[in-house]
Amino acid sequence: MPPALFTPLPLGGDVVLPNRIVVSPMCQYSAVDGSATDWHLAHLGQLAASGAGLLVVEATHVERRGRITHGCLGLYSDENEAALQRIVDWVRAWMPSIRLGIQIGHAGRKASAQRPWRGGGPLSAADTPDTPWTTVAPSAIAFDATGPGVGFVTGGASVPAPTAKWHTPVALDHAELKTIKAAFVAATQRAARLGFDVVELHGAHGYLLHQFLSPLSNRRDDAYGGSAEKRRRFPLEVFEACRAAWPRERALGVRLSAIDWVEGGVTIEDTLATAQALKALGCDFIDVSSGGAVPNAKIAFGPGYQVPFAARIRQEVGIKTWAVGIITEPEQAEQIVTSGDADCTALARSFLADPRWGWNAARALGAESPPLPTPYHRAATILQFKPQPAAAKAAE
Numbered sequence: 001m002p003p004a005l006f007t008p009l010p011l012g013g014d015v016v017l018p019n020r021i022v023v024s025p026m027c028q029y030s031a032v033d034g035s036a037t038d039w040h041l042a043h044l045g046q047l048a049a050s051g052a053g054l055l056v057v058e059a060t061h062v063e064r065r066g067r068i069t070h071g072c073l074g075l076y077s078d079e080n081e082a083a084l085q086r087i088v089d090w091v092r093a094w095m096p097s098i099r100l101g102i103q104i105g106h107a108g109r110k111a112s113a114q115r116p117w118r119g120g121g122p123l124s125a126a127d128t129p130d131t132p133w134t135t136v137a138p139s140a141i142a143f144d145a146t147g148p149g150v151g152f153v154t155g156g157a158s159v160p161a162p163t164a165k166w167h168t169p170v171a172l173d174h175a176e177l178k179t180i181k182a183a184f185v186a187a188t189q190r191a192a193r194l195g196f197d198v199v200e201l202h203g204a205h206g207y208l209l210h211q212f213l214s215p216l217s218n219r220r221d222d223a224y225g226g227s228a229e230k231r232r233r234f235p236l237e238v239f240e241a242c243r244a245a246w247p248r249e250r251a252l253g254v255r256l257s258a259i260d261w262v263e264g265g266v267t268i269e270d271t272l273a274t275a276q277a278l279k280a281l282g283c284d285f286i287d288v289s290s291g292g293a294v295p296n297a298k299i300a301f302g303p304g305y306q307v308p309f310a311a312r313i314r315q316e317v318g319i320k321t322w323a324v325g326i327i328t329e330p331e332q333a334e335q336i337v338t339s340g341d342a343d344c345t346a347l348a349r350s351f352l353a354d355p356r357w358g359w360n361a362a363r364a365l366g367a368e369s370p371p372l373p374t375p376y377h378r379a380a381t382i383l384q385f386k387p388q389p390a391a392a393k394a395a396e
């Protein structure tokens with residue numbers, strides 16, 4: 001029996017992942033007007049040869065104003081689509097076994113930000129030529145209304161505190177909601193044309209769809225705010241429209257922040273209900289993250305700290321889940337899958353640190369090596385000199 005991490009996963013539609021390892025979406029802040037560059041080809045190219053079963057392209061924005069930074073990917077123009085086609089074609093030619101996904105989103109009030117290495121805070125006139133722009137959100141409440149704060153939170157990474165105050169967004173009216181929903185659909189159609197196997201809508205980390213879900217950012221008193229049910233309405237409408245635009249035979253899921261880690265924010269009970277509603281609309285999986293709604297959340301970072309949320313959603317809603325967040329060791333990932341806490345494991349920083357994480361996990365767990373790209377086949381002679389896993393030794 002192969003280790004559970006290396007068994008195939010039918011994810012949704014006809015899409016079967018060759019194993020349970022996902023390269024989590026990671027913004028590179030290296031696009032030009034939303035279009036992927038040579039950096040993306042090199043970055044995604046090496047990760048396609050990582051031994052993962054699914055590679056998810058970073059948060060890709062449905063509108064120009066929905067980008068987090070000037071360097072973020074978009075799928076709002078023919079140029080954006082053509083630039084991504086080059087990368088998809090490259091991966092299909094050299095690593096046909098890996099499945100390809102893309103995360104589609106809108107940054108809402110967290111848009112118009114500096115690239116993380118320039119501080120990650122709101123853009124100001126001092127950031128020329130990266131000029132700020134007007135942001136939009138469910139309500140006219142800034143990400144950090146109290147003043148400068150931590151701009152960027154990704155898994156505990158620390159960045160210098162921004163010096164400017166976060167932009168106060170313009171509250172979206174009903175006509176604008178229609179426009180944004182149509183932009184999500186158009187980006188989904190582009191992703192379908194590009195040949196992606198999986199689309200994940202970004203409903204986490206304090207970006208637009210999460211801004212609707214969270215009472216911390218959604219103070220509307222119309223049909224899209226107030227009760228949890230009303231706060232869920234726009235994300236569900238967007239999902240439903242994207243589902244109709246996305247081929248049935250391909251997988252469509254959502255990344256959610258299971259909790260906000262703040263009193264008065266999204267709770268796990270809210271998220272269970274959201275996942276249930278998404279499932280009823282044909283959602284294939286929930287990628288379970290947390291946090292990002294507000295800068296002052298007290299997040300209990302630690303190995304596998306979000307796994308219990310994935311486990312509850314999987315068990316109580318009966319939908320496939322991805323676990324993510326400080327999963328670094330092959331044995332840890334194997335345990336998450338064998339215990340039934342999640343259907344697969346998504347890793348981000350571990351793949352930056354070790355772009356062959358999947359090969360090395362196979363070695364550590366005594367699985368067969370994942371497919372190597374043809375020019376790397378001679379590495380197989382090294383990979384076969386693997387230490388025998390403890391279980392195999394004991395059986396001898």
Ligand SMILES: Cc1cc2nc3c(=O)[nH]c(=O)nc-3n(C[C@H](O)[C@H](O)[C@H](O)COP(=O)(O)O)c2cc1C
Pocket residue numbers: 024025026027028058059103154155202204205255289324325326327346347348349350
């Ligand atoms: C460089 C970088 C960029 C990221 N960009 C995204 C993104 O585009 N979309 C997203 O949902 N999460 C993003 N994340 C969060 C990761 O997908 C992941 O959820 C988080 O890093 C925790 O996983 P890890 O502990 O394996 O790194 C990013 C993380 C890093 C380190």
